[in-house]
Amino acid sequence: xxxxxxxxxxxxxxxxxxxxxxxxxxxxxxxxxxxxxxxxxxxxxxxxxxxxxxxxxxxxxxxxxxxxxxxxxxxxxxxxxxxxxxxxxxxxxxxxxxxxx
Numbered sequence: 001x002x003x004x005x006x007x008x009x010x011x012x013x014x015x016x017x018x019x020x021x022x023x024x025x026x027x028x029x030x031x032x033x034x035x036x037x038x039x040x041x042x043x044x045x046x047x048x049x050x051x052x053x054x055x056x057x058x059x060x061x062x063x064x065x066x067x068x069x070x071x072x073x074x075x076x077x078x079x080x081x082x083x084x085x086x087x088x089x090x091x092x093x094x095x096x097x098x099x100x101x
Contacts, residue, residue: 026082029056032091033077041075044091051090053083 032048035041041057048055056078079087 026080028081029078030081030084031076032079032084032087035075035077036073038075041077044077047094048077048079048087048090051086053079053087053090055079 033041033044035044038057038059041059045055045057057075058078059075060072
């Protein structure tokens, strides 16, 4: 009986750890778009925020130096992993609205 109790405890502990891991994965920030223009990044951020999503802009640019070669010029628009699908839908909807102008 002790062995069964021990196994149940281990299985339950494993399931709880897995659930915690999934929660942490959902809260990670992931790139929904990568652009090279800070103004474009800000516009995308505004569109996503108007859709009710939390958004962060991350850039490796050093302001005094206008270098935008390769990764130094990247501006990443980040959303939470759990919101990635919704972010893609918001951007697709905005793009289809813009094409109808």
